[in-house]
Amino acid sequence: MKNTETKQQHLAYGWNHDWENKLAQLPASSRLLSPARVIAQHSHSYQIMTPDGEHTATVTGKYEFNAVLKSDFPAVGDWVMAEKLAGETRSVIHSLLPRQSVMIRKAAGGAVDDQVIGANMDYLFITNALNQDFNVRKMERYLIAAWESGAAPVILLTKADLCEEPEAFAALMESAAPGVPIHLISALQDQGKEQLLPYLQAGKTIAVTGSSGVGKSTLLNWLAGDNIMETQGIRENDARGRHTTTHRELFLLPSGALVMDTPGMRELQLWDAHDGLEQAFSDIEELSAQCRYRDCRHESDPGCAVLQAIEDGTLEAKRLHNYKKTAKELSHLARKENSLAKKAKKAAGSSPRKNEHRAKTDVWDYD
Numbered sequence: 001m002k003n004t005e006t007k008q009q010h011l012a013y014g015w016n017h018d019w020e021n022k023l024a025q026l027p028a029s030s031r032l033l034s035p036a037r038v039i040a041q042h043s044h045s046y047q048i049m050t051p052d053g054e055h056t057a058t059v060t061g062k063y064e065f066n067a068v069l070k071s072d073f074p075a076v077g078d079w080v081m082a083e084k085l086a087g088e089t090r091s092v093i094h095s096l097l098p099r100q101s102v103m104i105r106k107a108a109g110g111a112v113d114d115q116v117i118g119a120n121m122d123y124l125f126i127t128n129a130l131n132q133d134f135n136v137r138k139m140e141r142y143l144i145a146a147w148e149s150g151a152a153p154v155i156l157l158t159k160a161d162l163c164e165e166p167e168a169f170a171a172l173m174e175s176a177a178p179g180v181p182i183h184l185i186s187a188l189q190d191q192g193k194e195q196l197l198p199y200l201q202a203g204k205t206i207a208v209t210g211s212s213g214v215g216k217s218t219l220l221n222w223l224a225g226d227n228i229m230e231t232q233g234i235r236e237n238d239a240r241g242r243h244t245t246t247h248r249e250l251f252l253l254p255s256g257a258l259v260m261d262t263p264g265m266r267e268l269q270l271w272d273a274h275d276g277l278e279q280a281f282s283d284i285e286e287l288s289a290q291c292r293y294r295d296c297r298h299e300s301d302p303g304c305a306v307l308q309a310i311e312d313g314t315l316e317a318k319r320l321h322n323y324k325k326t327a328k329e330l331s332h333l334a335r336k337e338n339s340l341a342k343k344a345k346k347a348a349g350s351s352p353r354k355n356e357h358r359a360k361t362d363v364w365d366y367d
């Protein structure tokens with residue numbers, strides 16, 4: 001009885017046809033293993049949800065040997081192929097299924113140390129509070145990171161109860177986030193949850209990001225309908241440094257959706273992210289296509305569609321300012337990366353895999 005109950009636990013954690021297909025492409029030997037999802041990451045081990053329930057797991061020696069980058073290791077949200085150790089609630093991880101989306105933290109010391117802070121998210125909830133915390137520029141930057149990750153961004157304006165005219169702020173945000181859904185919510189007053197139901201579908205994975213204090217923990221508890229943050233364990237760097245088997249960073253909500261709350265998600269960084277920039281500023285990119293000159297800098301160039309839009313009042317001057325500033329920052333990062341890559345190449349002889357990586361950046365400061 002117990003057995004049938006626990007037999008397919010990983011299915012509730014987002015396993016679906018796409019993953020089944022990816023599994024089918026693996027070598028036959030891997031297919032003998034069980035797919036499992038990483039629900040928490042410790043310094044030397046993982047918690048994974050296997051078909052037989054929750055296990056503690058470590059990677060095999062071979063896995064470790066073959067991993068070149070830190071980001072080659074599993075992270076929260078990853079699907080791995082694991083082998084259950086006979087008679088134990090422990091498994092070993094043999095391989096990683098290709099990620100469908102990924103959020104990477106660029107680390108000091110260059111790409112070799114780049115760390116995955118979350119994988120396989122369907123949606124990224126980007127939160128900003130409707131108080132003095134409200135900051136359009138900050139959100140533009142989070143959006144770039146979101147578009148780069150491959151997850152679909154959704155903006156949540158939290159603490160709507162603290163704001164006299166929340167709709168006015170939503171409109172401001174809208175002009176900075178073309179094509180991105182925006183929702184006004186108040187966890188404290190239980191308002192706006194119904195707008196989130198389309199995202200909270202069974203098997204979908206949602207990561208929550210945003211600055212400290214915007215109400216992420218309160219939001220998660222509200223969505224979960226109880227105190228998951230308290231009942232589901234203690235952080236790894238807890239006062240007593242205690243590791244508990246209940247510590248989780250991927251939570252199953254009553255609706256069947258999964259929410260990811262990793263410490264790293266709370267401090268996203270920006271890096272050479274040109275695709276993300278284009279998507280985050282798609283309004284300006286679209287206008288640019290109509291400028292008379294292909295290399296128009298939207299300054300005083302004749303026939304500039306972007307400046308025209310500002311004059312017509314359909315684009316805010318501030319938006320163009322932020323776009324230019326961010327683009328400049330990104331090309332600065334790209335140059336820095338290039339020169340670091342060259343240096344690394346020199347130092348490392350010719351290790352092609354190591355040269356591909358991006359450099360560390362720490363430009364996550366705001367106006």
Ligand SMILES: Nc1nc2c(ncn2[C@@H]2O[C@H](COP(=O)(O)OP(=O)(O)OP(=O)(O)O)[C@@H](O)[C@H]2O)c(=O)[nH]1
Nearest residue numbers: 159162186187188211212213214215216217218219
């Ligand atoms: N008025 C109001 N306050 C809220 C709401 N949601 C959260 N808060 C308050 O905002 C404060 C911060 O909330 P948290 O949920 O701890 O914020 P957090 O984003 O998890 O913060 P960190 O844990 O530092 O990352 C708390 O005092 C909450 O009670 C809301 O909808 N309305």
Ligand SMILES: [Zn+2]
Nearest residue numbers: 291296298304
């Ligand atoms: Zn132009």
